[in-house]
Amino acid sequence: MARKLKTYQTSLGFFDLAIAAPSMKAALEAWGADSNLFHQGAAKESDDPDVIAAAMKKPGVVLRRPVGSDGSFSEHAELPSDLGGDRRSTKAARKSKGHFAKKPSSRPVDKESERKAALAYEREERRRAHERAREEVARQKEHERRQQAVDKAQAALDKAEQEHAKRAAVIQAEVEALAKRSQTEDARWNKEKERLEAALQRARS
Known part of the structure; x- marks a missing residue:
């Protein structure tokens, strides 16, 4: 059974956000909020009939409008035009509205529209889930x-290191063999030199 939707509203960054969702948790997830904005007083269930109507037309879709404005919500809103203007006037305007000022709802409850909106929300949720799965x-x-690529590069490095170790071992063996031959030659020469020097000494005496 499709869950009944409610419209939730908050402000993040440069935009006011609104969404038709079945719960506060679903709204927070759609907004990408990393904390509970409702507990902090920074988000609420909207009872503005214009906001509700806009959100119910696109259930599950995050709608935006420039922060602090009274314009209509849409999927792709432009940045606030007074970013470089007088911040005090902007704050004063927002303050005069109150934190999420409420309007009495004058729209009659349309059960069929609510049902369609709930089904549309579920379709949007399935689409987003499919998109997340694809990503x-x-x-x-x-x-x-x-x-x-890492495994291939690591294998090439390991193979090269093994080849280097083999070649280094061969060279080391050759060095040790040469050292042994040099020692043998030195020993032979020392004996030969002693014999020849002794013969030379005898010839002089």
Whole structure:
């Protein structure tokens, strides 16, 4: 059974945000909030009929408008036009409105519209879940591709190190053999030199 939707509203960064969702938790997840804005008093369930109507037309979609404005919500809102203007006037205007000023709802409850909106929200949730799954598959493939490249590079390095170790061992063996031959030659020469010097000494005496 489709869950009944409510409209939630908050302000993040340069925008006021609104969404039709079945719960505060769902709204926070859609907004990408990393803390409970409702407990902090920075978000609320909206009873503004214009905001509710806009959100119910696109359930599950985060709608935006420039922060502090009274304009209509849409998927793609422009940045506030008074970013470089008088901040005090902007704050005063927001303060005069109160924190999430409420309007009495004058729209009659339309059960059929609520049902359609709830079904539309579920479709949007499935679409987002499908999109997240697709992105996760793409991330996994990219991770596997990088891991394969790392494994290939590591294997090449390991092979080169093993080859170097073999060659170094051969060279070391040759060095040790040459050192042994040099020692043998030195010993032979010392004996030969002693014999020849002794013969020379005898010839002089």
